[in-house]
Amino acid sequence: MNGVTGRMGYRQHLVRSLLRLREEGGLDLGDGTTLWPEPVLVGRREHALRALAERHGLEHWSTDLDAVLADPSIEIYFDAQVTSAREEAVKKAIAAGKHVYCEKPTGTTLAGAVELARLADAAGIKHGVVQDKLFLPGLLKLRRLVEGGFFGRILSVRGEFGYWVFEGDWQSAQRPSWNYRAQDGGGIVVDMFPHWEYVLHELFGRVRSVQALTATHIPQRWDEQGKPYDATADDAAYGIFELEGGAIAQINSSWAVRVNRDELVEFQVDGTHGSAVAGLRNCRVQHRSATPKPVWNPDLPATEAFRSQWQEVPDNGEFDNGFKAQWELFLRHVVLDAPWRWDLGAGARGVQLAELGLKSAAEGRRIEVPELSL
Template sequence: MKRIGVIMHGITGRMGYNQHLVRSVLAIRDQGGVVLKSGERVMLDPILVGRNGAKIEEIAKKHNVARWTTDIDAALANPDDTLFFDAGTTQMRGSLLEKAIKAGKNVYCEKPISDTMEEALAIARLAESAGIKHGVVQDKLFLPGLRKLAMLRDSGFFGKILSVRGEFGYWVFEGDWQPAQRPSWNYRLKDGGGIILDMLCHWRYVLDNLFGPVKSVSCLGATHIPERFDEQGKAYKADADDAAYATFELEGGAIAHINSSWAVRVRRDDLVTFQVDGTHGSAVAGLTK
């Protein structure tokens, strides 16, 4: 059994806790690790890191995680833990990744790397020069609906792809008469909120990997609901974009248009639906079917 020690930061947030800790790292642990082609088994051994010690300890006890700390510097100094994972706030990510890379850790993180292109490029170049393994979450590519579209593409079903249309959105309550499903910081610019920063990076790697490299993009962002209510029920100004209407030009001539919204009031079978039109045929798929 090969052990990989994983320093996990940001697991008190919704995505860090549900998607990355419970459904990924702990699920791998509970199934006895991952079996490699060689027959060797790899087991992940997480240490949970965060500023709120009480909350981190509570999560660790609930899920039988032996190690947790509020001292990120001490965690990064431990040579037995070789991988750093971050799902904290975007505004903190750049400095944390830089610190982890300089500590010699391999890094894997949520998207985006940063809220500025300059910092994102600097972090990527630092990782390359350090010679460490590094990656950013691109989870949508491996979901069943998009795997189906990839299969159709590879089979020649579409012929020449002409256009791609995507609709992303779900009913997000404002927080007044029904609790909001998304944290209030998502809707405040000063806290790094906004659907463009959060979601368009997903659509970029989906398009790049499934339908053709993106040559250019234009996007109109909108704040459709200017007032929302926070976790304490207090009204606040929502000044971040809660909807985005983007058009992408792909190499090969295809055009993709993707609408994204955290303000819609519709029910749908899937959070995202993609329609692909080609010279030979068309197909529609969601993320999960």
């Protein structure tokens, strides 16, 4: 596990996924056997790795990635490093014959991401990319509605994502400073457009075109040492995506917006037969038979409580942590050859959309998104 000293790698992948599996007694493979994950922590900071290992009672950690990859007892390489370091490390893991699972984006360029997918296929290893939002309770409920035909013909998808990330001067920032420096691989497009690609692709259809406008709303921020720096990366992106089948998606992504919605991300889907609003956990619907008939009259105050006219979609089941759920699927894929479709090719599609989104913003035009040939 390379990069677990970072916030996401530590909290979601190590603590809430693999260590949680160990707390539960391992992963039941359904045939009387149990898979027991044994994490090997890898990183550059020896003191941080030692502290994590001691905190969680783990035996294995190293600052020498090459030595770890040379160990035949280690079967899977996981990468949650900063994006700029990912390609080289994943190539090494593929060359060493390890199965690969990694965070997104899988590369700093489309060419690099495609090369990783092709190298992994040629090596005959199992490979995957984290696509955690597909496993959120709210989006699982939304998928249930789509597959059940609730919407009729889907017309549009509108997404709002983001929150105010403090500048770092009078309150510390909630995200690392490299996120706001383009030269270090930062930017909200390269971070979030890969997410929007797989969410749209899996639930509503392949993205056929993109038109984006980006902005750096906060031009100066303060780093972890309290020093000011120029924010050179985009901190907001406003995207329009044409989907296969004719639906139109509009998604706003921003680290310079104050939240006036129920959850940090929400998607509204409108169809001929009904609509839904889904967030991280909740999902509300309004069927056409229960749709009110508002009349525009700016001279009178609104008489309808519009939010109260929507119905909550029940859980109808238990939802596990999304990162852990996908880890379990990947481990089953490696050990049992269970079905798996979120490979490095899917990761490359996310990088492609981010790259074309930035190109669209730079050139001020709509750009077609061709199907990738891997």
